[in-house]
Amino acid sequence: MNILILGSGGREHAFAVKLHQSPLCDALYIAPGNGGTHTVATNVAITPTDFPALKTFVLEKNITMVVVGPEDPLVQGVYDFFASDSQLAHVQLIGPSKQGAALEGSKEFAKEFMMRHHIPTAKYASFTKETVDEGCAFLSTMKAPYVLKADGLAAGKGVLIIEDLAEAQAELRRMLIDQKFGKASAKVVIEEFLKGIELSCFVLTDGQHYKILPTAKDYKRIGEADTGLNTGGMGAVSPVPFADEAFMQKIEERIVKPTIAGLHKEGIIYKGFVFIGLIKVEGEPYVIEYNVRMGDPETEVVLPRITSDLVPLFQSLYEGTLEKQSLQITPQSATTVVMVSGGYPEEYEKGKTITGTENVSGSTVYHAGTALKDGRLVSAGGRVLAITSLGNDFKQALEHSYENIAKIHFEGAYWRRDIGKDLS
Ligand code: AMP
Numbered sequence: 001m002n003i004l005i006l007g008s009g010g011r012e013h014a015f016a017v018k019l020h021q022s023p024l025c026d027a028l029y030i031a032p033g034n035g036g037t038h039t040v041a042t043n044v045a046i047t048p049t050d051f052p053a054l055k056t057f058v059l060e061k062n063i064t065m066v067v068v069g070p071e072d073p074l075v076q077g078v079y080d081f082f083a084s085d086s087q088l089a090h091v092q093l094i095g096p097s098k099q100g101a102a103l104e105g106s107k108e109f110a111k112e113f114m115m116r117h118h119i120p121t122a123k124y125a126s127f128t129k130e131t132v133d134e135g136c137a138f139l140s141t142m143k144a145p146y147v148l149k150a151d152g153l154a155a156g157k158g159v160l161i162i163e164d165l166a167e168a169q170a171e172l173r174r175m176l177i178d179q180k181f182g183k184a185s186a187k188v189v190i191e192e193f194l195k196g197i198e199l200s201c202f203v204l205t206d207g208q209h210y211k212i213l214p215t216a217k218d219y220k221r222i223g224e225a226d227t228g229l230n231t232g233g234m235g236a237v238s239p240v241p242f243a244d245e246a247f248m249q250k251i252e253e254r255i256v257k258p259t260i261a262g263l264h265k266e267g268i269i270y271k272g273f274v275f276i277g278l279i280k281v282e283g284e285p286y287v288i289e290y291n292v293r294m295g296d297p298e299t300e301v302v303l304p305r306i307t308s309d310l311v312p313l314f315q316s317l318y319e320g321t322l323e324k325q326s327l328q329i330t331p332q333s334a335t336t337v338v339m340v341s342g343g344y345p346e347e348y349e350k351g352k353t354i355t356g357t358e359n360v361s362g363s364t365v366y367h368a369g370t371a372l373k374d375g376r377l378v379s380a381g382g383r384v385l386a387i388t389s390l391g392n393d394f395k396q397a398l399e400h401s402y403e404n405i406a407k408i409h410f411e412g413a414y415w416r417r418d419i420g421k422d423l424s
């Protein structure tokens with residue numbers, strides 16, 4: 001079959017590498033892809049949210065499976081666009097319906113969903129411009145630090161954690177009244193702060209049945225020892241050493257099962273990935289957030305550990321046979337370390353020549369923000385490359401990632417030297 005991947009990051013490159021290996025995949029396209037994806041797929045200059053352009057391309061190339069990487073097209077309803085078009089209805093689109101994508105697209109919807117299905121999460125209340133004074137009063141009944149979340153998508157920047165009450169109240173006004181995050185902060189969820197260690201659990205579901213994929217932990221802050229600004233993700237490790245069998249069982253019973261059962265009960269169509277951001281508080285799991293796609297850079301450590309072919313797993317979401325599919329996972333650990341442009345996540349320069357990727361051995365280089373310019377590989381984004389390795393344990397895998405990262409050069413390149421250092 002012919003397959004189209006939507007997206008342009010390291011996550012999508014990892015999907016492309018994996019799908020390219022499938023004997024069921026005839027032609028593989030990626031829209032728009034990046035400077036590395038052309039080795040395994042054909043890059044197509046279409047923006048993932050340009051649905052009419054996607055339709056034309058899908059029909060022209062006889063594509064029967066579309067794998068959606070990022071959240072934007074999902075939240076904007078790409079699933080529904082395909083399902084409601086008689087020429088496209090046969091295409092197997094891997095991702096939730098617009099209603100399902102609201103689990104990521106609206107924090108309030110996600111919190112209400114968790115309440116309805118008794119899924120453990122931080123206590124919360126939500127406020128709008130009209131109720132900003134109540135919101136300020138609510139903050140004063142809570143203990144520091146204060147967690148403020150823009151309801152809608154805010155490119156990963158919509159969560160503020162603030163120590164000082166007056167500052168939190170001022171920020172709440174900025175979000176609701178001054179539209180600090182535009183429409184995304186027309187509503188704000190205020191949450192109890194949970195103290196613990198974070199991890200991510202990934203689930204593939206057809207909206208009724210599910211398979212739990214390998215866990216991963218990502219490193220969000222730019223600085224070592226988790227300091228500085230939040231980024232898209234600076235590295236990841238899979239599996240998560242502290243997610244032992246007993247803890248995974250709690251996650252499955254208290255979170256995964258009620259989530260999937262809740263989707264089914266509410267008639268929400270969902271054929272794709274659920275990414276559950278979790279926090280372990282005194283041994284118990286709580287949901288921090290849902291995402292309706294795979295994580296980046298988590299995909300770059302989760303997919304290399306899956307030895308099964310992804311294509312039959314994806315097909316089974318449409319054939320009602322997910323339960324019959326086997327999901328093989330290597331016991332090896334995977335790690336990835338992300339090389340970013342100097343200055344990221346604030347201002348940074350693009351167009352820096354990247355050299356040395358051909359010298360990498362024993363690791364896989366997934367491209368994120370790269371492009372080809374006159375045949376040269378150049379940086380084209382904040383996160384540039386993700387260097388993934390497998391090992392008998394995560395320490396060995398990290399050694400490979402760091403050995404190989406030292407062989408790659410571009411002006412201003414930065415990476416965290418402490419990925420996995422907090423784990424034992
Ligand atoms: P999000 O954009 O929802 O992933 O949130 C960004 C980060 O904020 C999370 O990865 C957590 O580190 C932190 N966070 C979000 N909600 C809470 C909470 N209720 N308690 C503590 N930390 C939180």
Ligand code: GLY
Pocket residue numbers: 218232233291294295296297298
């Ligand atoms: N690494 C976090 C995310 O993909 O949202």
